[in-house]
Amino acid sequence: ELKVEQNPLFLSMQEGKNYTIYCNYSTTSDRLYWYRQDPGKSLESLFVLLSNGAVKQEGRLMASLDTKARLSTLHITAAVHDLSATYFCAVDIDRNYQLIWGAGTKLIIKP
């Protein structure tokens, strides 16, 4: 069964701290996506990772992909309140560009 597992599912942290969200997947794939969803809103693309060892950074967020370990990480550096959201990872299973989604990590950053 194809699975994408995120952990933690819920994370409450203080501003200024660092933390990492993990995304494990069960199928062979070298294409992984990270999305952000604000409460009551749609999903917004954050990062597209297309090969083993890929690393992308945008502001305080950095995503990486290890296809051999079937693991992607989303690292948050010196968190700020504006990063509070739910973060989803999704894996491209190479079948009509279908994505298999993780359950999401709800991130709350307290001042």
Place this chain on the structure above:
Amino acid sequence: NAGVTQTPKFRILKIGQSMTLQCTQDMNHNYMYWYRQDPGMGLKLIYYSVGAGITDKGEVPNGYNVSRSTTEDFPLRLELAAPSQTSVYFCASTRQGVGYGYTFGSGTRLTVV
């Protein structure tokens, strides 16, 4: 470009009623998808389409139907609405090729009472 447009944004249905959720994209994307998102959960694929005239079932198709008569439009039909269909519905599209990701619509919040 408008991207992916969904209508309506909100709807309340009574049990047994039917409705169509509209989805239109103006990016000439061949691939379109319908997802539902239950509270606090991830996305579940209902139906998808790889081009006009071609549709296929996803993970949770029961109680829904789709059609794709044009590249732009991919409506989702709910027949005989049930409380279990209370959810937020997202339409998404992508172009052919690796690594483009999805463009999502703003969602339709549906409540069945």
